[in-house]
Amino acid sequence: MRETTLRDVADLAGVSPRTVSNVVNGYAKVTDSTRAKVEAAIAELGYRPNVLARNLATGRSGQIVVVVPYLDTPYFAELLQAIIPAARKLGYNVLIDQTDGDRQHEGELIGRGSRRHLFDGMIISPLGLAQEDLAARDPSLPLVVLGERVSDGTFDHVGIDDVAASTEAVAHLIAIGRRRIAAIGDQPYPTGEAAQLRTRGFRAAHEAAGLPVDESLIIGTTRFNRIDGATAMAALLDRADPPDAVFCYSDLVASGAIHTALGRGLRVPEDIAVIGYDDIEDGRYSQPTISTISPDKKAIAQLAVDRLVLRIAASEPIPGVELRAAHQLVPRQSTLGY
Amino acid sequence: MRETTLRDVADLAGVSPRTVSNVVNGYAKVTDSTRAKVEAAIAELGYRPNVLARNLATGRSGQIVVVVPYLDTPYFAELLQAIIPAARKLGYNVLIDQTDGDRQHEGELIGRGSRRHLFDGMIISPLGLAQEDLAARDPSLPLVVLGERVSDGTFDHVGIDDVAASTEAVAHLIAIGRRRIAAIGDQPYPTGEAAQLRTRGFRAAHEAAGLPVDESLIIGTTRFNRIDGATAMAALLDRADPPDAVFCYSDLVASGAIHTALGRGLRVPEDIAVIGYDDIEDGRYSQPTISTISPDKKAIAQLAVDRLVLRIAASEPIPGVELRAAHQLVPRQSTLGY
DNA sequence: AGTTCCGATTGCAGCGCTGCAAAGGACTAT
C-alpha cells in the first residue's frame, strides 16, 4: 500500500495540493474553513509529509552534523546531550560523527565530501586539524568550531577562555599551599593548541604568584585519557622530587592520575592534590571527588547551535566570530580534602 | 554558483545522464572507455551526487537511527561507538536519538512520526516502553530492539543472556565466600524487565548454592545511575545487619555504591565486595577497579546492524529473531582485592 | 453598477536523481 501523499489529501479535501502544503507548513493566509477541511483530511488519511521530497525541493536537509573525536569520552557525550535538544528546538536533526581525532578523517568531513548534502551545517570539535586544513575546507559549508581554534574569519568559534580557566585552576592549587605543581597534558605541536593554552595558564598562575615553573614538571601526553594520566603520574611519582599537586588537562587524565597515586598508597589530596578540567559527571562520584574547571556546556551548545543556524539562514557570507561561554572553578575533595 | 549535477557531467563527457548515473553507482555494464570519460568529467567538475535527490528517487534515506535513553551513559556511548562504524561499513549513516527513557518519547519514535522518512530502520534500546507500545508501533519501520525484550515476532531482539550473566556474577560473589549478598537495581514493574532478569539470576545463583535469599536485601532503584547506587548502598549500610557483598545492576550503580562504602570508611572488597554490570571503561580505572559482567558490545552492534540491514532489504516481512551476544565475567579488585 | 484592490487559492515547473524498458550498435552465425 502506497504511503499517502499531499495529492491524496488534496483530493480528499477538495483543494489543490499547494493549499495542503500551505496548511502543513503553517503558511500564509489560509481560511479557517479550508484549514479545517485539510486538517480533517490529513487526520483521516494519516498523512505525514515526506521529508525526503521536501529536502529535495528546498535544497536543505534540516540536519546538522556534530563531529567529535570520541563519542565515549564523557565530555563530548555530555556536550552532545546538550546540543541535540538545542538543535531539535530549532527544527534541526542532529547527525553525529566520530573521527577518532584523525586529521584525515576530520579533513574529509569539512572538505567537499559526498555527504555534504546530508547536512546544512556542521559543528566540529577538531583534534587533529591544522589551521591549514580549516583553510582548505568546503567554503559552502556553514561551520562552527568548538574548542581552541582561532577563526580565520570564515567560520565561528565557540569555547571558554582556556587560559583564564587554567590560570584559575593552578591558582587554586597555589592557594591551598602547593608549591611544586606539575601539569599533565601538554602538546607542544601544531595541533595541540588546546593543550598549549592550558600550559599558558599554568605558567601565568605561577608568574602571578611569583613562583618559578619547573619545566620538567610539564608532562606531555598525546591524548587526554585516563591511561595518559595514569602513565604520566607514574613518571612523576618515580622522581626523587615528586610534585605536591597536579593540574590535569582533562578530568579523565585526573582520574587516571589519581588512580595511580592511590595505587601507590599516596593520599589525595594530602600527599598530592589533583585538579582536572571539563567537569564530567564521573568526577562528582569518584573517590575522591575531583576538583575541576567546569565549562558551561549548555551555553556552549546553545551558542554553537544558534550561531550555526544563523549562518545557515544567512544569504550572504557572514563574518566569523569568537564566542566565549562561561566557566567556573569547582573545588572538590581532590584538592580540598574530605 | 550552482552545484554541478549529473547533467553537467553528462554534457561534458558527451554521454547521457543515465550513463553517468550508472558509472557513479558502479552499475552494470559500462565500457572502460565510457567509464574513463565520465570519471574524467566527474573529476574535472568536482561532481558529487546529490544524496537528497537520490533519496527521493529511491525512496530510501540511507540512514538508520539509533535510539538510546541517555547519550552520556557510558554503556550507551560505548555501544554507539561500536554501532556507527558497523553501519557506516554497510553504507548507512547513523542518526542518534536520545529519549531520557521517556515512554512517550520512545513511543513516538517507533510510531508513525513525521521523521519516519529520514531513516530506513531503527535500533532502539527502550527503557520506558511497555510491550503494548511495541505492538502499536509503525509496522512499516524495520526495527531491532536492544536489551531485554521478548520479540512479538515482528521485530528482532539483540542482547546477552541476562539471567545467565547475573547468575554468574552472583555465583562469583558466593565463590569468594560471601553469604549475605544484596542486589541493587530491581524494578518490579512492567517496564523493568531488564532489571527483573537480573534479579532472577540473583535468585538462581542463591538457589544453585543452596543459600536462602534475604528479600530485604533486594533494593529497587528507578534508574541505573551512580546516585541510585550511592543511595541504595547508604540504606544497606544503615542496617543493623549490612550485607558483605552487593550485586549492582550496572557499573554506574556499582561506582556509586563503592563511593558510599568508601566514604564510610569501609574497605572494598574486604568489608563489602561489589560487582557491577556493563564493563564500562570507568570501571577499569576507578579505585578499586570494578568487577563486572562484560557484554560483547562489538558483537551486539554487529548483530543489530546486520539484522537491521537485512530487514530493510527484505521485500517480504521476515520473522523476528532473538540474537544473543556473548558475555563474560570479569573479576577485578572490587571483588578480588588488590 | 462598475471598477479596483487585496487576500486566498491554484498551476506550473522543476529540485536531481533513478527504474524501467526500449533503442542502438557491434558482433556472430548463416
Next chain:
DNA sequence: ATAGTCCTTTGCAGCGCTGCAATCGGAACT
C-alpha cells in the same frame, strides 16, 4: 550480405514536494 543475438547506452517519466507568479473571487470603493 542479412538476420539474429547480446550488451551498452539512452529517454522517459516520476519520486513528492515547494517557489513563483498568475488567477480567482469577494469586498470596498467611486
